[in-house]
Amino acid sequence: MIRILSFILLVLPQTISAEALPKWAIGFGVGGVHQSYYTGTKQTRSVLFPVPLLVYRGDTLKSDDEGIRAELFKDDRYKLDFSFDFNLAVKSEDIDLRQGMSDINSLLQIGPSVEVTFKRTKKYHFKLDLPVRAVFEIGGGEIDEAGYNFSPRLAYTHYFKDRLWRASFSLAPQFGTQSYHNVYYGVEADEVTPNRPAYTAGSGYSGSRFQFAVTSKNNKRLIVLFMRYDNIDGAEFEASPLVETKDNVTLGFIYSYYFLKSKNTVRSHF
Numbered sequence: 001m002i003r004i005l006s007f008i009l010l011v012l013p014q015t016i017s018a019e020a021l022p023k024w025a026i027g028f029g030v031g032g033v034h035q036s037y038y039t040g041t042k043q044t045r046s047v048l049f050p051v052p053l054l055v056y057r058g059d060t061l062k063s064d065d066e067g068i069r070a071e072l073f074k075d076d077r078y079k080l081d082f083s084f085d086f087n088l089a090v091k092s093e094d095i096d097l098r099q100g101m102s103d104i105n106s107l108l109q110i111g112p113s114v115e116v117t118f119k120r121t122k123k124y125h126f127k128l129d130l131p132v133r134a135v136f137e138i139g140g141g142e143i144d145e146a147g148y149n150f151s152p153r154l155a156y157t158h159y160f161k162d163r164l165w166r167a168s169f170s171l172a173p174q175f176g177t178q179s180y181h182n183v184y185y186g187v188e189a190d191e192v193t194p195n196r197p198a199y200t201a202g203s204g205y206s207g208s209r210f211q212f213a214v215t216s217k218n219n220k221r222l223i224v225l226f227m228r229y230d231n232i233d234g235a236e237f238e239a240s241p242l243v244e245t246k247d248n249v250t251l252g253f254i255y256s257y258y259f260l261k262s263k264n265t266v267r268s269h270f
Contacts, residue, residue, distance in 0.1 A: 041245070045094070123159050185240035227249065
């Protein structure tokens with residue numbers, strides 16, 4: 001597999017263009033998501049949330065529909081940035097299999113990511129993301145280390161209508177350390193019941209994720225519709241008593257309107 005990827009990197013030509021975009025913009029809107037409480041449970045929740053959107057296109061610090069990150073290095077083929085992700089807290093009383101267990105705090109995931117572009121044109125972008133993130137539990141006024149995860153992601157984006165619309169597909173195997181897996185799937189001795197034996201998850205494979213998203217953006221607004229499918233067949237924690245299904249689907253949307261933007265523009269490569 002490594003040899004194949006190296007061959008692709010060598011033979012695919014790069015076509016880079018640029019467009020003028022506001023250096024900063026401020027927007028506000030709403031988002032919604034329907035998802036399982038965690039991958040492996042059949043119980044779901046639907047959440048509506050405000051979407052404040054701050055766009056900033058600095059030389060290093062950037063914030064846009066791709067997230068908040070610090071781009072430490074970038075050329076036509078490679079990019080190194082530092083970014084983060086966030087998982088909502090889970091109340092165990094909302095989940096049948098976790099009755100009587102401790103709640104799961106919110107998780108902050110932060111770390112570097114290397115992006116390798118295989119080919120980029122005005123119509124599509126094919127790349128590999130290699131993010132490694134440290135995980136921290138945030139709750140009760142404390143921040144506790146909760147392991148690491150790694151999710152190499154192969155992604156393809158196709159652009160439509162002068163790049164005002166785009167469709168993105170990605171496939172990513174997931175890997176995590178023992179402490180990260182046990183946040184969701186471990187059962188401590190004091191949490192054992194007749195139907196819930198003690199369990200300690202191992203480190204390694206965490207399942208696979210497929211994601212599809214449709215995005216429409218211009219200088220006035222941002223629209224995102226997305227679907228995510230997770231499968232944990234063969235995962236290290238598959239035998240956990242807290243797992244009742246191997247498949248989960250997440251659906252969501254974001255709408256935000258830019259009500260303020262700078263007159264200064266920057267050249268953005270795509």
